[in-house]
Structures are given as structure tokens and as C-alpha cells.
Amino acid sequence: MSIMRINVGPIHPSTHGVLRMVVDVDGDTIENVEPHIGFLHRGVEKLCETRMYMQNPSYFEKLDYISPMSWGDLYIGAVEQAVGIECKEAAQYARVVLIELQRIANHLLWIGTLCNDIGQLFTTFMWCFRDRAKVLKILEDVAGQRMFYVNMRVGGLNRPLPADFKDRTYELCDYLLTSVAEYEKVMDHNEIFKERLKGVGVLSSEDAIAYGVTGPVLRASGIEEDVRKSMPYYIYDKISFSLPFKSEGDCYARYRVRYEEIFQSIRIIRQVLDMMPEGDVVGQPIKLINPPAKPDTVVARRELPKGEGLIYMVPDKQKPYRLSIRAPGFVNLAVLPKLCKGEKFADLFAIFGSLDVIFGETDR
């Protein structure tokens, strides 16, 4: 058979943004996939070097617009290291609750869009968005805006938590436990859903390490690695939680890992709310931040919902001298040609969707 070249995207409903893929197919079998990125490039790193430290969090939240709170937290972590200020204890607890809520919101959206991609149209999508809206409502009341919160400050948050924050979050956890458990009825009890994902796009653990993938994609390939466990930040070493991991490495394993992570996040949130001390969570006013306390370079790592995020920063007075971002989506996308080789063309978007790539952070 001769090889045909198909151009997918850049504007396509299932590319989760703007991605162009050049696919070589032999009949219905994929020979090669070549992702072309850069359609959303706007030079974030360069823009950040021209602005003061506290003007930048907004840019970082727009890197991954499905989990902005996590990126904002990562950036503030880097600034805190540069300034040499520790986060207040009460604020550490609050931050853990917020970023875990954000992880739940991210995974809910991911499950909804994956189901759309593989043809299970709109039922799960509607359910996931219904539950995600409840999570976003709490985050909105904490931060003041619905999607881009920009509520992290050096040393804490930008304002006190709402009075009913604890009660409402407990309620939300109870609600999510029952409603997310319902998803299994339309997904895990659905033969077609399983057929579309099981054994598709298998990533071996050796390849996962060689390509440097992180997050749920790595844990679905049988490697138990998480920054929250291996290099605990905030109060993660005081909390008991397990890392869901699978050894199959296929799309179904990646779905299961993320699905179970929702329950682990609920477990974390409940523990943290139980242990949460009374106290001030408000950080330093913006004016007082005047680094550096002279570290040469700063490296901050966090476990973002999509994988490991890292910021390398060379601090200078008032603004960063050089700033570099390791985005999990960019690294995870690199494994796509490997996964797609030998699969059917219709599975392309199941595999691509299972990697959870977002192009704000991939193109930067």
C-alpha cells in the first residue's frame, strides 16, 4: 500500500486548542505523526523579564487555563525562594486545599472532553461540567474571579478565606464523592468505552522514562513518581494519601489514574481541612517585595495536574533577569508519535486526548 499524508488541524474540534498534526497513514494504520506546535506562541518568558515580580502571576495562570491556580502557586513558590520568605503556616494549608480543588476541576474537564473525543457525546461532558462548576464556585468565592484567580501573594494569599469556606468545601467533597462515583456507570460499565481505550497507545515504563513524561501519564506506565511524595512541599509530608498508578500504560490506564486521583484529592482536602489551624493567611502587600536576597538561581518544582512543572529563574532587582519554564504538556506531547505508530487513525484523538496536553503552556 502507498502511504497517504493527512493534515489534521490546526483548527479542529478535538485538538484542544490549536495543534497541527501531519499524519502518514498506510490504509487505516498510522505510520507516523508529526505534531506542529507554536500557533499560540506569544513569548511569555520574554514578557516576564520586562515586568516586576508581582505583575507576572497573571501570565503564569494563562499558561494552563484549565488549572490556573496551580501555575500561580508554582510561580509564587519561585518568587518566595528568591525573596527568602516562607509561606505562613495557615496559608500553606489553604493553598493545598485550593490547588487540590484545582486538580479536581482539571481532571473533571479532562474526562468530559476525552469522552467527547472518543464519541461518547455530551452525557459525561454535561455531568463533568456540572460538577466542575461547583468546584469553580468555591474557588471564585475565595479569589474573586471565575477562571484566573491571581490570589497567591508572597507569604500567603491576597485576602482572608471566606467565613463559610470550610463548611462549603466539606459539603462539596461529600457531593463529589457520590457524583463522581456515578461516572463509572457510563464509562467503566460501558463496553464501547473500554474497547476504545484498552490496549490503545501503550507506553512502556522504559519509554516513559526515556521521553521524560511526568504526571498521570508516567504513573499510568507503572512508575510511582510524584513531586508531592518525592520532594514534599507545603504540608504534603503530613498527609496520608496514595498515588494511583497502573502498569498497563494504555489510554484506559491513564483514564483510571486521573479518575482515582480525584478521590485522592478529596481525601487530601478532607484531611487538610481537619488539620487547618486558625490564623492569618494574608501574605505581604505587593509594595514590600523587593528581591533579591541574592541566590544566584532559583528552581521551583510542583506537581501540577498535568505533570511536573518547573520554573528556573535568575532573580534580579524588581524583576526576573531570566526565566525559563518546564511545561508538562510540552514534554508529554513529544511521546505522541511513539504512541500512535501502528494504531488506527480513529484512535489518534483518543491517544492525543489521553495525554492531557494544553497549548497555552506548550507553545508559551
Add this chain to the structure above:
Amino acid sequence: MSEDLEMRAAPEEAAPAEMPYTPEQFMNAEQQMNALVENSLAKQGKEPVNALFTKLSEVSKSMSKGAIKWSRRNSLWPLQFGLACCAIELMDFGAARIDAERKGYLLFRATPRQCDVMIVAGWVTKSVVPRIKRLYEQMASPRYVLAFGECATCGGPWWESYNIVKGIDQVLPVDVYVAGCPPRPENLFAGLMKLQDKVGGKVAGDTERNISETFRRNENAGL
């Protein structure tokens, strides 16, 4: 493709078929036919056919002006096309919390040929501009553009970036701007209702601008 057509066309040109009648003969035949029909109708005491059709078309034209506006404003189908953050709010707009279908915004369509509204949701980079232009040109007229969010309106936070177009209105004629970063799904709903008013003629505005004029103006300006 064009070669094939030429090949097929060639033999016809070589041996043109003889016309059985001249054009004048055709005209005469038509007049005779009309006269025949009118005579026969007049004998039965009915109006001639041509006059009947003229009257019908007059009535339908006067009625359809309102009807076409009404049906257009109540079935605006948006293009399923997201660029960046605002696309997430666009998805929320299509989800269960906001029942968009009650106002006639049906399911998002994946092909521009079935769409009336293009919602530009996200920042517009220079490499995406040709793609957006092509999508817009593929949409059937009348077509409307809604700039959703700060980035599509004016470049937003990326104003100083080297790769960003400062607003989609430099490329396409925009009908409605929705402010916010990102706007809430409710804001999009309000924006689309504004567009409905514009389409229905409640708000003054030129909704049938020609894309090529806008392009020419921008090209002259050196965009």
C-alpha cells in the same frame, strides 16, 4: 482537473452542432405559447399565469423581509472553534448550566459551512491569522463575528508581545465585542443577544461589510 475539462471540451468546439432554430424563431414560439395560455385562461375566466406569479412574488417579498430577519436572529449557529482560555468558557457556555439552546444557539458546528457566527475566543497570533481568514471565508453569508475576551478585542495582556495581533478587528469585521478576561459564560450569552438585536434590526449597524475591504485597508496600513 482543468486539463480534463479542456480535453472534454475540445471535440465540441471542433464540430459545433447546428442550431435547429434561430433565436428569433425561439422568441416567436414563446410569444405564441404565452398568447395561447392567456387566451385559454381568459376563456375560463381566470387571471393570466404571469400576472399571478408577479403578484405572488410581491406578496412573498414583503412578507419574507420580516420572516428572514426573524428566522436569522433565532437560529444563530456558532462555529466550534476555540483558541485559548476563553474557549474553556465557551465550552461552559455549551454545557448544562447555561441552556443556550432556548435562544436558538444550537449545537456548536465543527464546519464553517453550517455556521452563522464565529466566536473568536482567545489570543490571535500572527500564525493563526491566515487560518482564521480562511475559516471566515468558508462561512456562508450573512456571517457575523463576535470578539470574545480581551485578547480578541485588543490584544489584552499580550499587547507588548511580538507575535500577537492586537485585536481580531484588524483582520475581520467584528459585530459584537464581549469584555472580560475571560468573560463569564453569562457575558457571552448577553453578547449573543446583542448580536440577535443587531441581526433583527433593533440596533443600527452595518452587518454586511465586505471582508476584502477590511483586508485592503489593513494591507495598505502595512499590517
